[in-house]
Amino acid sequence: MTSSLPPVAITGIGSVSPYGPLAGTIPQNPIEPATLTNWKGNGERRAFLVPAFRAAEVVPGLKTRRLDRLSVWALVASSLALRDAGIDLNQVDRSRVAVVFATAFGCVELTEAFYLSAAANGWSGTDPITFPETLASAPASHVSMFHGLRGPNITVSNKYFAGESAMMQAAIMLRQRQADVGIVLAGDAVSRSMYSWYEEAGLLSQACYNSDPASEAEGFIPGEGVAALVMEPSEHIHARPDRRSYAVINSGRWAAGGQGAKIIREMLGGSVPSLTICSGNGAPCATSSTSALVREIGGDNPVILPQAFAQGLAGTGALFHLIAALSNRPVSGQAIFLATARDNGFAALLLELP
Amino acid sequence: MTDPHKTIVVTGVGVVSPYGIGLDRLQTGMLSGKCCLERTKDDVYPGFEGMTAKIRELPPLAEDLNARYSRTDQLAVMATQDAIANSDNSTFRESGIVMASTLGGLTEIDAGIAKDPAAWYRRPGGLLRAASYPFGHVADAVGEHFKICGPRCGISVACASGAVAIGLAANMLLEGAAPMMLAGGSDPLCPFTLSGFSALRALDPDPCTPFDQNRKGLNLGEGAAVLVLETLAAAEARDAKVLAVLHGWGITNDAFHPTAPQEEGSGLADCIGISMEMAKVSGDDIGYVNAHGTGTPLNDRAEANAYESAFRGRKRPIPVSSTKSYFGHCLGAAGALEAAITIMAIRSGALLPTLRLTNPIDSPGVEWLRGEVRRQPLPLAMSASSGFGGTNTVLIFGSGRA
Numbered sequence: 022m023t024s025s026l027p028p029v030a031i032t033g034i035g036s037v038s039p040y041g042p043l044a045g046t047i048p049q050n051p052i053e054p055a056t057l058t059n060w061k062g063n064g065e066r067r068a069f070l071v072p073a074f075r076a077a078e079v080v081p082g083l084k085t086r087r088l089d090r091l092s093v094w095a096l097v098a099s100s101l102a103l104r105d106a107g108i109d110l111n112q113v114d115r116s117r118v119a120v121v122f123a124t125a126f127g128c129v130e131l132t133e134a135f136y137l138s139a140a141a142n143g144w145s146g147t148d149p150i151t152f153p154e155t156l157a158s159a160p161a162s163h164v165s166m167f168h169g170l171r172g173p174n175i176t177v178s179n180k181y182f183a184g185e186s187a188m189m190q191a192a193i194m195l196r197q198r199q200a201d202v203g204i205v206l207a208g209d210a211v212s213r214s215m216y217s218w219y220e221e222a223g224l225l226s227q228a229c230y231n232s233d234p235a236s237e238a239e240g241f242i243p244g245e246g247v248a249a250l251v252m253e254p255s256e257h258i259h260a261r262p263d264r265r266s267y268a269v270i271n272s273g274r275w276a277a278g279g280q281g282a283k284i285i286r287e288m289l290g291g292s293v294p295s296l297t298i299c300s301g302n303g304a305p306c307a308t309s310s311t312s313a314l315v316r317e318i319g320g321d322n323p324v325i326l327p328q329a330f331a332q333g334l335a336g337t338g339a340l341f342h343l344i345a346a347l348s349n350r351p352v353s354g355q356a357i358f359l360a361t362a363r364d365n366g367f368a369a370l371l372l373e374l375p
Numbered sequence: 376m377t378d379p380h381k382t383i384v385v386t387g388v389g390v391v392s393p394y395g396i397g398l399d400r401l402q403t404g405m406l407s408g409k410c411c412l413e414r415t416k417d418d419v420y421p422g423f424e425g426m427t428a429k430i431r432e433l434p435p436l437a438e439d440l441n442a443r444y445s446r447t448d449q450l451a452v453m454a455t456q457d458a459i460a461n462s463d464n465s466t467f468r469e470s471g472i473v474m475a476s477t478l479g480g481l482t483e484i485d486a487g488i489a490k491d492p493a494a495w496y497r498r499p500g501g502l503l504r505a506a507s508y509p510f511g512h513v514a515d516a517v518g519e520h521f522k523i524c525g526p527r528c529g530i531s532v533a534c535a536s537g538a539v540a541i542g543l544a545a546n547m548l549l550e551g552a553a554p555m556m557l558a559g560g561s562d563p564l565c566p567f568t569l570s571g572f573s574a575l576r577a578l579d580p581d582p583c584t585p586f587d588q589n590r591k592g593l594n595l596g597e598g599a600a601v602l603v604l605e606t607l608a609a610a611e612a613r614d615a616k617v618l619a620v621l622h623g624w625g626i627t628n629d630a631f632h633p634t635a636p637q638e639e640g641s642g643l644a645d646c647i648g649i650s651m652e653m654a655k656v657s658g659d660d661i662g663y664v665n666a667h668g669t670g671t672p673l674n675d676r677a678e679a680n681a682y683e684s685a686f687r688g689r690k691r692p693i694p695v696s697s698t699k700s701y702f703g704h705c706l707g708a709a710g711a712l713e714a715a716i717t718i719m720a721i722r723s724g725a726l727l728p729t730l731r732l733t734n735p736i737d738s739p740g741v742e743w744l745r746g747e748v749r750r751q752p753l754p755l756a757m758s759a760s761s762g763f764g765g766t767n768t769v770l771i772f773g774s775g776r777a
Contacts, residue, residue, distance in 0.1 A: 116627070116645060125509050127531070132481075135567070136489035144486075144570040145422040152571030153634050153763050156477060157510055157531040162764025165628040171642060173626035174766055175539055178511025178529035186528050193546045199626075199649075214505075217492035222502055274552065277515075278524030279469070336511075365524075 028373070029192045029203075030258045030266040033106025033251030034344050037094035037208075039069045039244065039330050042079045044101040046348030047341075052330050054228065054242050060213045066220075067229050068211045069244035069330040087150065088163065089131045091210045091247065095122065095160035096167050098249035099204050103168070106251040107264060108202065116171040119200035120161050123177050123187035123207035125335040127157025130212050160247075164204065172200045182275050182360055183207060184339025185300065185368035188250070189273045195254050207337040208247030216243055244333035248340035266375055267347045268356070273370040281367035285318055285357065288371050292355060296374065297324045298346040300339040300360035311361040318359070323351050339368075350374055379608035383545045383621040385772070386610050387462025387603030388715050389454040389559070393428040393596060393702045397457055402719050404701075405727055406748055411702040412582045412594050420566040423573065425580050427564055428596030428702035445480035445507040448516035450599035450708070451561035455517050458557065462603040466613060471525035471553030473544040474514040474601075475536030475560035477707035479529075480507030481567045510707075513561055517601075525553040531707065533762030534667070535626075536560050537600065538710025538770055542624035544604050554609055559601035559711035568706065569595055575634070583670035585697035586679065586743055588734045593669040596703030600711035602718075619718045620773040622755070623654030629765030635673050636761060640681025643667075643759060643767040647685035650769040656755060658686040661693065661771070663726050663744075663756040665717045668697020669704055674761065679738040681759075692742035694749070700730035710760035714770055717758040721774045724752055 036043050039052050054067040076085045076093050080100040085093045099120075103110065110118075132155045138148045153159065158176040165174045173194055179186045184207035191203035209215075219225050226240035258264050272288050297319040299311060315324055325346040331338035343358055350356070358370040390397060393411035394404035404411070411428040419427065436449055444452065451474055459467050483504040488495040496502050506512070511529030518527050526547065532539045537560025544558030562568075572578050572595065579592035610617055627649065629642035636642070651657065667678055675697075686693045698716050705712055720726055726749040735743040753774070760768045 115630070120628070125511065127510065133489045135571070136484075136486045139566075139570060140486035140490050143422060144420040144566050145573070147570045147574045149571070149574035149576070152574055155567075155571070156533055156763060157479075158477075158533050158762075158764050158766070159633070162533075162628070162633060162766070165630045165765065166633070169630045171628050171630050171645065174532070174628040174764070175543065175626065176531045178509055178514075178531065179527055180509075180511060180515050183511065186526070189552075190528070190543060190546070193543075193550050193552075197546055197549060199546075214488055214492040218496060218502065218505055221493060221496040275526045276524055276553075277472075277518050277527045 027196060028255045029195050029252050029270045030255045031250050031268045032253050032258060032264055032266055033102040034267060035098040035101025035105055035249040036246065036344060037071055037098050038246035038341060039071060041072055042074055042097050042101060044105040047344055049349050065230060068242055069333060070211060071246050089128050089154060091128055091208065092160040092163045094208060094247035095164050095206050098206060098247045099164045102204065102249035102251045108251065110168055113202060115169050117201040118170040119173040119191060119194050119203045120164050120170055121175055121177065121187045121191040121203060121205050122161035123183035123337050124157055124209055125178055125183055125337055126209050126215055128155050128159050129215055130210055131155045133212055133214055179336050181336050181362040181366055182368035183336035185275055185360060185370065188370065189275060191252050192270055192273060195252060203252040205250045205252060206247055207340040209245060209334055209337050211243050211245040219243060241333045244330050248344055250340060269373040271371045271373055275368035277366040281365060282314055282317055285369045288369060293320050293322060294357040295322055295352045295354040296350060296356040298343060298356055298358045299324060299327050300342045300358065314361060318357060379611060380606050381549060382607040383548055383604055384607050384610050384617045385602050385619040385621060385718060386605055386615040386617060387458040387464060388618060388718060389456065389458025389601040390715050391430065391450050391454045392598040392712060393430050395432065396453060398715060398719060402723065406725055410582060410730055419564055419569050423569060425578055426582055426594040429564055430597055443503055444516050446482040446563040447476050447478050447480060447561050448507060448513055450563055451513050451517050452520045454559060454561065454599035454601040455521065455557055458601040458603050462615065464603060467555060468523050469525050469553065470523050470555040470557050471547055472514045472518050472523060472527045473530055473540040473556060473558040474517055475530040475540040475707045476510045476513045476562055477531055477533060477536055478562050478565055478568060479510035479512055482563055482565045483507055532766045533764050534706055535710050535760040535762040535766045535768040536707035538714060538758065538760040538768035539626055541602055541711060541714055541770055542626055542768060545621055545624055548604060548606055556604040557601055558604055559599065560708040561599035562706040562708045563597040564595060577671055579670055582731060583700060584731045585668035585670040585700050585729055586675050586736050587732050588736055590670045590672060590675060592671050594703035596705045598705045598708045598712050600708060600715045602714060617775060619721055621770060622773050623650040623771040625649030625769050627767045631765050634763050636677035638677055640677040640684065642765060643678060643681035643761055644684040646767040646769045650771050654771045658689040660755050661757050662753045663720060664693055664695045665713045665758045666695050666697045667759050667761045668699055670699065675736060679736045679741055683738055683740040686740055692740055694726060694742045694744050696727055696729040696744035698727055710768060713758045717756045717772050721753045721756050721772055724750055726751065
C-alpha cells in the first residue's frame with residue numbers, strides 16, 4: 022500500500038476463542054487444548070476448542086437457530102468488536118460499513134452435514150435449508166444482515182495469509198473511501214473431516230493425543246474461533262479523541278514469493294521496528310525461516326511469538342496473533358506484523374502502537 | 376485530465392466456457408445465437424434430469440497437475456493461460472492474483488468423505504484431492520502453475536464472486552499492491568451445487584428464460600474467465616493493447632435475507648449508483664447492462680426494480696439482457712464471464728439479446744433486448760452481479776483508452 026493515502030486505525034477488538042467470547046484484548050494465561058468428545062474414534066483427540074456458550078447472553082437479541090458455529094462466532098465477535106470500539110450503529114451510515122471475512126475452510130460443518138444428507142438420501146434427497154449455509158461467505162452475510170450493514174461484504178482466503186490479506190483488503194477499501202468503517206473477521210471451526218485430514222497428513226502434534234507437554238515438539242494442535250477487528254481511517258479517530266486506537270496500520274504488503282526482505286525494508290524506510298509481532302502457520306518464529314528475516318529487520322528488538330492456540334487456525338489465526346500481541350505489548354512505537362511461508366511468501370503490516 | 380496511474384485498464388481476457396477456450400469462440404458462438412444448454416439425465420449425478428451447459432472438450436493438464444488440481448483449478452489455470460497469451464504479456468510473474476470460486480475443490484470430493492473421512496483420505500489420491508477443497512486453493516493453483524509471485528487472494532462471495540474479484544483487484548492496483556493483476560473466477564458443474572439448487576427448487580427444468588414473466592428458475596453451467604488488469608500508465612509503459620477501461624466498480628450488500636434479494640433491488644441500485652459515481656458518468660452514458668438475470672422469479676423482479684430506480688430520469692429505457700440464457704449460471708465464474716462478455720460487446724458493438732424472452736417483465740424504464748443481435752457503438756457498458764447473502768457488484772467498462 023502506498024503511503025499517500027490515510028492510515029487506518031484498529032479501534033475495536035472482539036473474539037470467540039478457546040478463552041470464550043471476549044470484547045477487547047485476550048488473557049495472557051496459556052490455555053490447554055480440550056478433548057474432542059463429539060466424534061466416534063479410537064483414543065483421545067485434543068484441540069483448542071471454543072467452549073459452548075449461549076450467544077444471546079453475550080449479544081442480546083441474537084438468534085442463531087439453524088446457523089453453524091462459524092456464523093454464530095462471526096456474529097458474536099463482530100458485535101463484541103463494535104461494542105469495544107464504542108460504535109453505535111444507529112449513529113453510523115450503515116451503507117458505509119464494510120465486512121471482510123477470512124476463512125480457510127468456510128462452513129465446513131454444514132458442508133459435512135450436506136454430504137451426510139447426500140450419503141443418506143442420495144443427491145436427489147439433500148437438505149435445501151443447509152445448502153445456502155454451506156457457502157463460505159455465509160458467516161459474513163449473516164454479519165451484514167444482523168447489523169444491517171449495506172456496504173461491501175467479501176470473504177477471502179489465502180493458504181498462509183488469510184487474516185493478513187483480509188486486513189489489507191479492508192484497509193484498501195477504507196483508504197479508497199469505499200467505506201468509513203471496516204469489520205475484519207477471521208476464523209475457522211474444527212470439524213471431523215478437517216481434523217482427520219491433518220491427522221492423515223501427519224501434521225498434528227503428539228500433544229493432540231497426549232497431555233504430556235513434552236510431546237509438543239513437532240506438528241500443531243488444531244484450533245478454532247473467530248477474531249474480529251474494527252478498522253477506521255485514523256482521521257476519524259483524531260476527530261473523536263475519546264476513541265481508543267489499539268494500533269494504526271500505516272502500510273502493508275503481501276506476496277506469494279519474491280523479495281520479502283527488500284520490500285519490508287522499503288516499507289520501513291530505513292528505520293528499525295521497536296517490536297516484531299510474528300504471525301505464522303504452524304511454524305514458530307524461533308524455529309522457522311522467519312527467524313532470519315525477523316533478525317534482519319528487527320535486530321535485537323523484542324519479538325512476540327505466535328500464540329499456540331491460534332497456530333492450528335491455518336491462515337486465519339493471524340488476527341488472534343495480533344490481538345494477543347496487542348494485549349501484552351512491551352513497547353510502543355513502530356511495529357511490524359510479520360508472517361512468512363515456506364515458498365518465500367510473506368505478509369507484513371507496518372503498525373504504529375500508541 | 377485522467378491520471379494514467381489511477382486509471383485501470385484491461386489488457387487481456389481469458390475465457391473457458393461451454394463454447395470452448397477463448398473469447399473468440401465465446402463471441403462466435405453467442406453472436407450466432409447458439410445455446411449451450413443441453414438436457415442431461417444421470418450425467419452429473421444419478422437421478423438428475425435437467426438442463427446444464429457443460430464444457431465438453433477440456434484439454435488435460437499434465438498428469439501430475441491433474442492429480443493436484445481440482446476441475447475448478449484447471450478451468451482457472453486454462454482461463455489464465457488464455458488471458459496471459461492474448462495480453463502479449465511477458466511481465467506477468469510479478470502479478471497479483473484474485474481468483475473467485477464458490478466451489479473450490481468440492482468437485483473432487485464425494486459424500487463418502489462425511490461418513491468416514493479418515494478412510495476416504497486413505498483412498499489413492501484422497502489426501503491430495505481433499506487438499507484442493509478450500510476456495511483459496513484456486514488462486515494458489517494459478518499462482519503455482521505460472522510461478523507468479525505477487526499477492527494472492529481467494530474470493531468467495533456467492534454468485535457475485537467473479538465480479539468482486541475484479542473490483543478488489545482494481546483496488547489493489549490503485550494501492551500499488553502489485554504492478555499487474557490477474558482477476559476472475561472459476562466454477563464447474565458439480566453434484567453438490569446441482570443438488571443444492573435442485574433441493575431449493577430453483578432450477579428451470581427447461582432452458583431458462585430470464586426476465587420473462589413465465590420464468591421458472593435457473594440452469595447451471597460451468598466456466599472460468601480471467602482479466603489482466605493494470606494501470607493505464609503500466610500498460611502504456613509496455614506498449615500493451617488496451618482492450619477496455621474499467622471506469623467504475625462498486626460492492627454493496629442488501630443486508631436482507633440469506634437467499635432472497637431485497638424486493639425493490641435497493642442494494643443493487645445503490646451499487647449501480649456507487650459505480651457510476653466512481654466512473655463519473657450518468658445513467659444516460661451507459662449504453663447496455665449485462666444483467667445478473669438468473670431466471671429465478673425473485674432475482675429478476677428485484678433486478679428490474681433496481682434498474683428502474685438506478686436509471687430513473689434517463690432519457691430512454693436502459694438496454695438490458697441476460698447472457699445466462701446462453702450457457703446458464705456459472706456461479707463464482709459468472710461475474711467474470713459476464714465482464715468478459717460486456718467487454719466483448721463494447722469491442723464488437725454487438726449487444727446480445729436474452730434468448731427465449733417472449734413476454735418480458737413489465738418494466739417501463741428497461742428495454743429488454745431480445746430477438747436479433749443489436750449493432751451499435753457502445754462506449755460504456757455495465758455488468759451487474761448479485762448473489763446469496765445479499766451481495767451486489769457492478770463493473771462499468773468503457774472502450775479504448777480513458
